[in-house]
């Protein structure tokens with residue numbers, strides 16, 4: 513993958529001299545403190561941190577550093593630093609990153625204002641870091657990211673699919689601590705036969721996670737059968753899932769095994785489980801309870817050994833509340849629940865995913881990978897991505913076509929992304945502050961509309977909104993200050 517951004521390499525001799533001066537011994541002899549439990553942080557075992565990247569965020573500026581090609585990275589204000597952080601809080605030679613044998617460590621080089629790793633001050637020790645960890649040096653944030661693993665991937669256009677070949681693999685990006693936690697927990701549960709329910713917005717990566725779960729399970733060599741419950745007509749559902757015997761219905765001229773039987777020994781992934789009709793829910797519950805099924809038109813039960821993974825973008829618990837989903841089935845499929853966070857809350861992953869998608873397109877078309885302009889990356893990070901990773905992939909594809917081989921700039925992306933992005937300073941671009949900003953915008957619009965509707969009369973506008981006039985006046989003063 514191409515390196516983006518400004519790597520300031522000002523002569524390696526100077527770098528080596530500086531690093532030696534501050535090193536506390538060779539890398540393999542340093543005291544490595546396990547600051548974070550590996551199983552909490554995720555996939556940071558040496559083998560898996562094979563493609564580490566660093567996203568440097570400083571103000572509005574974002575840059576990516578590919579770490580693999582170099583063993584040591586000096587961070588600081590000095591000209592000989594490879595990662596330059598140019599604010600007064602940063603010492604000339606502030607900290608050092610080491611990437612050796614698949615392990616990434618960070619060490620504070622006796623800086624004046626210290627180095628934070630995930631909010632913890634780094635003292636004299638060398639600390640191992642992994643995907644999603646955030647190193648803060650002055651005003652500069654360094655987010656560790658990686659392309660972790662390769663999994664069975666592409667969505668089939670049909671209602672179900674059985675994994676079939678290496679050409680369907682996708683690269684998974686994991687750079688967000690919450691995502692790393694989700695994957696770490698799935699990795700743990702993968703070893704067992706527990707039924708897993710994956711929740712998350714559409715396009716957020718539930719399918720990808722389910723496939724990774726299967727890959728990590730002892731059933732990885734057996735089939736993974738994916739069933740899109742929303743894609744099978746109600747009348748066919750039972751026969752598709754559980755199969756049928758010859759003569760079971762008109763046209764059943766031969767016996768056919770269903771998806772459950774096709775998944776014997778492996779995993780069945782029931783996607784869009786929230787869309788099942790109530791009749792189908794009853795049938796599924798029976799099979800899950802009895803661990804056996806009877807084909808349509810059949811008499812003898814067939815034992816099944818299938819690991820069940822379900823996913824939905826629906827609020828299943830709310831569905832249970834309004835009796836759209838059976839409570840007993842809900843409890844049967846949800847002994848282990850994970851929630852894939854929406855892409856807008858995984859900011860560190862946005863630019864990495866964009867990079868991966870653009871590189872993939874370049875490979876497919878035989879073109880050299882174009883770069884993504886920093887202001888375009890900033891725009892992508894500010895957009896709320898209602899369609900999540902799928903929408904990002906489509907947007908990148910659109911920009912790739914429009915850019916015609918040159919740098920992907922803001923104007924190459926779909927117009928809704930250009931107009932929908934709420935750009936703001938990087939330092940305040942935490943997900944919660946983005947939500948707050950949106951709420952503020954809506955609130956301001958509502959107040960302005962109420963005042964307009966009441967012909968400028970603030971007392972009546974306040975009454976219309978159900979707030980005191982004092983609050984309204986206060987808000988208006990606040991908006992004037994913001995302007």
Ligand SMILES: Nc1ncnc2c1ncn2[C@@H]1O[C@H](COP(=O)(O)OP(=O)(O)OP(=O)(O)O)[C@@H](O)[C@H]1O
Pocket residue numbers: 665666667682683684685686712713714715716717718719720721783824825865901902905
């Ligand atoms: N972490 C990731 N790294 C790389 N690609 C990803 C990642 N997550 C999702 N994708 C890609 O984004 C697209 C949508 O992902 P996926 O189908 O897993 O979402 P989903 O949540 O199952 O969507 P739906 O609710 O519509 O079924 C796919 O092309 C997938 O390969």
